[in-house]
Amino acid sequence: MDGGSPLDQARDNFYRNHSYTLGDLEQDYRTELLRYSNDAWEAPQRAARLSAAVKRYKTYQMLCFIFDIAEESGLDFTPLVVKRVCAHLFGRQGSQKLIVDIFGRKGRENRSPDSAPSVTESTAGKYQQAADAHWQRTMKDIEKVKRDYQTAISASKKPENA
Numbered sequence: 001m002d003g004g005s006p007l008d009q010a011r012d013n014f015y016r017n018h019s020y021t022l023g024d025l026e027q028d029y030r031t032e033l034l035r036y037s038n039d040a041w042e043a044p045q046r047a048a049r050l051s052a053a054v055k056r057y058k059t060y061q062m063l064c065f066i067f068d069i070a071e072e073s074g075l076d077f078t079p080l081v082v083k084r085v086c087a088h089l090f091g092r093q094g095s096q097k098l099i100v101d102i103f104g105r106k107g108r109e110n111r112s113p114d115s116a117p118s119v120t121e122s123t124a125g126k127y128q129q130a131a132d133a134h135w136q137r138t139m140k141d142i143e144k145v146k147r148d149y150q151t152a153i154s155a156s157k158k159p160e161n162a
Contacts, residue, residue, distance in 0.1 A: 006105055007077060011067050014102045020060040022141050028053040029149045036153060050149075054142055059094035061138040062086055063102070068134075069127050076112040079103045081120060088124030089131040 004012070032046055066082055075081055079100045083093045093099075113119070124131075 007070055010077065010102050011070075014063060014067065018060070018063075018098060018102060020056045022057070022145075025053055025057040025142070026145055026148075029145050033149065033152050033156075036156060057142065058092070058138065059098065061134065062090050062092070062094055063099075065089070065131055065134045069130070073123055073127070075114045075119070075123060077103050078105075078108070078112045078115060080115040081112055084115065084117065084120035085124055088121060089128060090135060 029050065032050060035042075035046070063082075063086075066077065066085065070077055075085075079096070082099050082103050083096070087093050114123075
């Protein structure tokens, strides 16, 4: 990973080590279905696991969008820039630890001029419409996975002779 720009290195790190696709979300929900039992009450733990899965997917999709706009925007995507742009575009920031792991660079000493609130707000304004469309697709994906899960749970609760 010694070649390429810092952005290329961040992208490579992200897709290699932090990928969490729709397929991963669906698999986590399927795993919960396999664990589901009408005999055991484990709703809080199951809800926590599923909520964490949804958060991972949202963060993944949010950062995918950041990488989609990265080249065109021309910003120096440091952890602070990513955090601020995400907050403007999506109303959430994601995992600080994850963002630092992906966008942080050892030995960096100076704050990026792109981290100024006026720069991140301007960038967010430029991409807001595309971000909204991306987020709507993300939320539709999540809702479909949840709906499929609820349908499967309901089917498992029906008496076999019904």
